[in-house]
Amino acid sequence: MELRWEGEPSLSTALEKLRIQAQVTPPPQWVRIVGGWSEFQFSERRMPTIQEINAAAPETPVFILHLYGRAMLNRAALQVLGITSKTSNPPGGVIERDSAGQPTGMLIAKPSALILYSTLAQGPALSKEHQYNSSRQFMRELNRLGVTSVIDAGGGGQQFPDDYDVINQLHANNELTVRIAYNLFAQKKGEELNDYQNWVEYLNYGDGDDMLRLNGAGENLAWSAADFENFLEPRPDLPVIMESELEDIVSLLVSKRWPFRIHATYDETISRFLNVFEKVDRETPFNGLRFIIDHAETISEHNIARVKALGGGIAVQHRMAFQGEYFIDRYGKDAAKQTPPISKMLEMGVPVGAGTDATRVASYNPWVALYWMVSGNTIGHTQLYDEANLLDRETALYLWTKGSSWFSGEEEVKGSIAPEAYADFAVLSDDFFKMEEAQIPSINSVMTVVGGSIVHGSGDFSSFNPPLPPAMPDWSPVNQFNLPSSGTSKNERPRQFSTHSCCDSACSVHGHNHVIAWQTPLPIDDKSKSAFWGAIGCSCFSI
Template structure:
């Protein structure tokens, strides 16, 4: 912490109604239900106290310090070092590695939560048909018989040892009591259904190849969306949050893709102090397809309204319903947002996009401090060295996504960005076009390899600690949260993950298999498994 005071009002101070869920108890990790916390600013009512001992704690402070023990009081790190004062419940980590909670700076999270069916996103990290089957079998045990298991995007056949789609028989074997529908990102770009799912699709008029079970992904998804209910989306939101918590993720910046009314479920969890994931919401051309609509929204809302759990953060990545706004529209938007102090991020996919957007940013920077407002370019995979230098000269940060993990080629400039000293955050662009699992994204940054194990970005590889910083403190900086999040230092929120293996030493290929055994949000357990499961009780 740098000693700066946080002057944002909590939702209770704003007077926004916080209704306690009927019959629900606050989960404790060393304090009784209802114990005094921090008023919900950190993440529900923060736990009183907890001490983690006998671990390898990757603090990600400026010195890159490793610690053995960490004490938590009122949701924040009270002490960290070789030996700390024991307070509250003491958890022996038995040598496990602890990292700050992971933060995805660019994801279409609510859209993913509202994909139809029970999404089986563990398929993303499957490296064989057998592992894919096991992921489906595990999910089938968690949901009622007869309900759809799905995984819409974020994986493809190239990541499997067999380099093919699972057969109808293999899908039937994995989840005999469930219809199963999977669709690829890249690869062959197909959807595939088991026998029960084929019966559903054919009844809805969607053709399915009787031999391979393949179908057109857009038609398959549309048929499922047509029968999706309000309660299905509510359940999908809960399952989506639980899944990313199990990966050690504690915050996501959502850059659009779900209509505003579909945020009702996350918003209800937030109002009830039951939101187990910090969310930063950007408003985009997905929700407001014209610039005039975005301007009306901005002029009728408070900048950065919310708290440290759920907050509106700015506008982007799109300004209109198209992927890239024309220069007059971009200029008008930039002048409007800069005058009001709003954060702006832009979908900057091509060199032409980079050049046009940098020129507009340069013009606005003559009269406004756009770096302080955290204006950003995202998707700068193909940016030229000359344009990247201009970004460095502007002093603005960038968002670096690893979505080419599922591609045959890649050129995300991780190394060049860091070597120029540009502030950057890590992200995925999940899920329809990229994997959601942060460990797959980090593996790609470190190894330069795609999901098939092919080296596609070798000259842009970065170290494990550099990649971890992108997915923690780097992403926190993009949303102005660096004073509270992104590292395990005294005074910051105790958002952290206890990992299933040592990230620092595990063989490179095994980074893809990392999971969180215990995830804390402001010191309170939002995911716990194995020997940590009792912390949830």
């Protein structure tokens, strides 16, 4: 139900998409533009004005999220939400007002993004039927990009178990097309410990199966530990109560052998978290229990070493690709050169995995993230890193495959070509290792396989694309526009095999063009012929 501005080259075309979508979106629904864009991607290199948004959508409510710092509402949305000159600012947020005291439509996180996310949550929800359809559409979009597995680090507003009904139903109906390892995220301030005490009593780490399984706790363990990643504002200082609240929760999780992850942007925050973890470890040893520092943009060498000593890992995402310009404005170019210090993390031997942190701010497209890792550029083409913090393509892809498998405890079955590993792979539209760097974001998959079954096919493999119902509701932006993350690939023919995105060697039997074998008349059952592990299955193993 979201309109995406990912990849839009100009503000004028983005606003035209908004105008078209507003005309087909029926009351009481909103047009939502949530994540995947930055004004620096536009040729105009500026934000839309409230006046431009009102002109594009004079009657349909519009919510536009800008990074972690701002949201823009048009006049119709202000009216629906009842935001007036008398509306008070919420804690940690500001409603911008004009000289007459009237709200302009700009909401500002100072520094808390809760004002943004709580406003977004007030929009009309889709019916369960439409949520089910929408989830299938999004998984297919991920498959189109070559994604076969995801780790869900939780998110604000996602109540367990109620908000997991749709994904559980998809799983029960055998309609999941990506493997999901999910973490449980404490939702209500002041009740985080109660939530985890309740969950650990009736849930165990690893509950589920290889398609849908519980991956532990996080990324929010305690609201007092939230260091908001808003580079438009100064670094927040966490309250003094944070340590005691976090200690109680981490002690519980360690005693119950629940892996956990925690959101941490700044080194100052990470220092305080590690103080708590080391104290807990002295009383209840971690003993190999996996824990994860999420993001870690400004982590120091000293704290990388402390994470490693405790047996933890660091999950990095391409948030700097979207707000690197703002980081430079506040902290300077030199500080940005090691934000995050991925090369140093690898040099020091700590487990590192790569992801997107999608979809509220960053793009869900893995190839945009991979472009950032190897080029050091933001999506606005600002150079962030020098050679010391750039990754070669093989290393970057490793972090997206084998590297990330550690973070769901699935190193034995994901991220490598090996016996007993999952039969998950993608045939890519271009050769990631040889193509021009600037074209990397345009990569997509022409065939994606999960568990030996084809879940997406295009180009030469279109005949194998499984049927998918039309997007619902009929006014969905998916029905109005091309897929947002698609780019014009220079070569639509399959050239590269990928485990969750890659494979280093060609199949000696089929040359990785299995369609030739599948379409050859042979005296075997058709179902067995087309199955990856069937009578003419490939000798390649992948995640």
